[in-house]
Amino acid sequence: MNKKLLAFTLSIAVAPNFSFAQVEPTPSPANSPAEMVLPYEELPELKASEILRPEILNGPHHKVREEVSTYFGANHYVIDSEFGVFEAEGNEMLVRRVNEINAIAKLKEVSRTDQYKNALVTAAKAPVAAAKSIVTDPVNTVKSVPKGIMKFMGRAGESIKGMGKKASSDSVNGSTARDVIGFTGTKRKVAVSLGVDPYSSNAVLQKELDGIAWAAFAGGATFQLATMPIGGGVGAALTVTNVAGSLEDLLATKDPSDLKIMNRKTLLAMGANSTAVESFLNNEAFSPTAQTAFTLSLKALGGVANRGAFVKIAGQNSSSEADAIFCVQTAALLAKLHNGEMPLARIAPINNFPTCVAKDGTVVAALQWDYAAFTARADDFSKLLQAQTKPPATCFVGLSGVASPHLRRELESRGFRVEDHLSQGPLR
Numbered sequence: 001m002n003k004k005l006l007a008f009t010l011s012i013a014v015a016p017n018f019s020f021a022q023v024e025p026t027p028s029p030a031n032s033p034a035e036m037v038l039p040y041e042e043l044p045e046l047k048a049s050e051i052l053r054p055e056i057l058n059g060p061h062h063k064v065r066e067e068v069s070t071y072f073g074a075n076h077y078v079i080d081s082e083f084g085v086f087e088a089e090g091n092e093m094l095v096r097r098v099n100e101i102n103a104i105a106k107l108k109e110v111s112r113t114d115q116y117k118n119a120l121v122t123a124a125k126a127p128v129a130a131a132k133s134i135v136t137d138p139v140n141t142v143k144s145v146p147k148g149i150m151k152f153m154g155r156a157g158e159s160i161k162g163m164g165k166k167a168s169s170d171s172v173n174g175s176t177a178r179d180v181i182g183f184t185g186t187k188r189k190v191a192v193s194l195g196v197d198p199y200s201s202n203a204v205l206q207k208e209l210d211g212i213a214w215a216a217f218a219g220g221a222t223f224q225l226a227t228m229p230i231g232g233g234v235g236a237a238l239t240v241t242n243v244a245g246s247l248e249d250l251l252a253t254k255d256p257s258d259l260k261i262m263n264r265k266t267l268l269a270m271g272a273n274s275t276a277v278e279s280f281l282n283n284e285a286f287s288p289t290a291q292t293a294f295t296l297s298l299k300a301l302g303g304v305a306n307r308g309a310f311v312k313i314a315g316q317n318s319s320s321e322a323d324a325i326f327c328v329q330t331a332a333l334l335a336k337l338h339n340g341e342m343p344l345a346r347i348a349p350i351n352n353f354p355t356c357v358a359k360d361g362t363v364v365a366a367l368q369w370d371y372a373a374f375t376a377r378a379d380d381f382s383k384l385l386q387a388q389t390k391p392p393a394t395c396f397v398g399l400s401g402v403a404s405p406h407l408r409r410e411l412e413s414r415g416f417r418v419e420d421h422l423s424q425g426p427l428r
């Protein structure tokens with residue numbers, strides 16, 4: 001899996017080809033084997049029970065496995081649940097998956113009610129029943145729609161008009177586009193009411209959302225869906241910013257096409273190059289949620305010059321959901337710093353990593369990084385950062401997760417300021 005952007009952190013190669021891996025420790029020469037020291041760290045195997053908050057570790061419907069490996073800047077979790085085994089690549093994805101498991105439980109509970117069963121009977125008789133295959137099985141019904149309901153939900157946006165024409169030729173009551181819009185709008189509202197991302201890549205969640213949304217849309221049922229006890233999936237994905245409420249409102253009220261139009265206008269207004277904007281908006285690594293969250297965080301960097309550079313980096317280098325999360329979280333960390341303790345002046349990328357310069361001249365690297373160790377590449381990257389500094393200014397490294405004691409000592413010995421836990425996420 002290509003994780004270019006995840007590699008642009010403390011373990012990235014500073015050469016243009018960006019090797020991903022944090023290297024094995026290399027011993028330094030010493031007078032004797034007994035005196036040999038290891039200047040670089042091995043990445044540890046973490047223990048879920050030691051690093052996670054209790055409500056994340058265990059819940060009524062899930063349990064996180066004890067062994068947690070860490071590499072590519074992300075902690076890798078395995079979650080056992082009554083709905084199957086889920087994997088989570090990174091702290092932020094872990095919180096999302098736990099929220100989604102709770103949401104699945106709630107949706108299944110609703111699907112056992114008489115109201116739901118009666119709604120399905122009504123839906124089967126409704127005039128829109130002929131369109132059910134469009135909204136629940138777009139692959140075999142409309143060839144122009146990407147495979148899978150998640151892709152359909154996420155990318156239907158700007159192709160809805162074309163689907164309307166297709167519907168007329170297929171004689172699906174002449175209302176395919178209207179029915180799709182109605183169903184997807186209902187589905188978005190159901191998801192947001194549960195505090196989860198309507199465009200999640202979680203196939204189990206999507207299947208349950210489809211069922212409840214269809215009963216509500218075509219069957220006329222009104223379900224009262226309580227928000228899950230742990231913060232919603234959308235909000236949890238933005239734990240370091242104050243834009244979660246705005247994002248949830250936008251997701252509930254706007255379809256992907258409207259979101260794209262809004263995001264395009266916002267990005268162009270901040271000075272981003274039109275080619276870079278289109279590359280970003282059409283990059284399928286970004287769901288409508290990730291795309292909008294990234295845009296909102298860049299907008300929160302009011303007055304910061306060269307924000308378009310980050311848009312270009314995101315559009316050109318992202319090829320996976322993990323890359324998109326990296327961009328969203330890094331932009332969110334920068335917004336938190338800018339609107340808090342460290343106002344930023346401009347974005348000044350180093351080898352496509354979006355470092356910044358603060359108004360006081362400090363070189364800033366905000367890293368969406370779960371566990372950062374002192375590796376050879378961390379060493380190289382820190383030296384590269386320092387080379388950008390003009391005395392008496394210094395360097396600041398802010399981590400969403402945890403800095404190892406060794407890394408903190410090394411960087412502070414060079415005059416760096418280091419702050420971790422900038423985004424608590426699931427950590428204690």
